[in-house]
Amino acid sequence: MNLQQVFSQSDAIGKAVAILLLLMSIASWVVILYKGWTLRKASGTVAQGVAAFWQASSLEEGAARVRQVDAGALVLPLIESTQQPASGTLAAAGDRAQQLTRALRDALHGVLNRLQFGQVLLATIGSTAPFVGLLGTVWGIYHALTGISGGGQISIDKIAGPVGEALIMTAAGLAVAIPAVLAYNWFGRIVGRIEADLEGFARDLRELASHGKNT
Numbered sequence: 001m002n003l004q005q006v007f008s009q010s011d012a013i014g015k016a017v018a019i020l021l022l023l024m025s026i027a028s029w030v031v032i033l034y035k036g037w038t039l040r041k042a043s044g045t046v047a048q049g050v051a052a053f054w055q056a057s058s059l060e061e062g063a064a065r066v067r068q069v070d071a072g073a074l075v076l077p078l079i080e081s082t083q084q085p086a087s088g089t090l091a092a093a094g095d096r097a098q099q100l101t102r103a104l105r106d107a108l109h110g111v112l113n114r115l116q117f118g119q120v121l122l123a124t125i126g127s128t129a130p131f132v133g134l135l136g137t138v139w140g141i142y143h144a145l146t147g148i149s150g151g152g153q154i155s156i157d158k159i160a161g162p163v164g165e166a167l168i169m170t171a172a173g174l175a176v177a178i179p180a181v182l183a184y185n186w187f188g189r190i191v192g193r194i195e196a197d198l199e200g201f202a203r204d205l206r207e208l209a210s211h212g213k214n215t
Contacts, residue, residue, distance in 0.1 A: 017136035028125045028180040031118035039190045049075035081107035082209040097210045104202045126181035133173015140166025
C-alpha cells in the first residue's frame with residue numbers, strides 16, 4: 001500500500017495532520033536552503049569586509065571598500081552608525097563614547113536579526129513535528145480499532161494493516177523534525193561565529209571612532 005492509498009483512506013483529521021506535516025516540511029526546507037546559501041555567503045563576506053575596511057585610510061574609504069567586497073548588508077550598518085547624530089536630539093545626548101555604544105549596539109542588533117531569520121521557525125518545527133505525527137498515529141489507531149471492532153471477527157491481518165498505516169504518521173513526523181533540528185544547530189554555530197566577528201569589529205570601530213580617527 002502506497003502513501004496515496006493511506007492518505008485516501010484516512011478521515012478528515014488524518015488528512016489534516018498529513019497536510020500539516022507536509023506544509024511544515026516545505027517551510028523548513030525553504031528556510032534551510034535559503035539560510036544555507038546566505039550564511040555560507042555571509043561567512044566569507046564578513047571576514048573580507050572587515051579586512052578590507054582596515055586597509056582604508058578613513059571611515060569613508062573603508063565604507064567604500066566594504067561595498068566593493070559585497071559585505072555591505074552586514075558590515076556597512078556598523079560603519080554608518082558611527083556618523084555624528086543630529087544635534088539637539090536624544091541620540092546626541094551624552095559624550096561621544098556613549099553615542100557610539102548606543103548606535104553600534106542598535107546596528108549590531110539589526111544585523112543579527114537578519115542573520116537569525118528562520119531560526120525560530122526551525123526550532124518550532126523541530127520540536128512540534130514529532131508530536132503532530134504522534135497525534136496522527138494515535139488518531140489513526142483509534143480510527144482503525146473502531147472500524148475493526150464493528151467488523152465482527154478480529155484477526156491479526158485486520159489489525160496489522162490499519163495500525164501499520166497509522167504508524168506512518170510517526171515516521172513522517174520524525175522525517176520532518178530531524179532535518180529542522182540538525183539545520184537549527186548547524187546554523188546556530190555559524191551565526192554564533194559571525195556574531196563574534198561582528199562584535200569584535202564593533203568594539204574596534206568604537207575605539208577608532210571615539211578618538212576621532214575619521215580621516
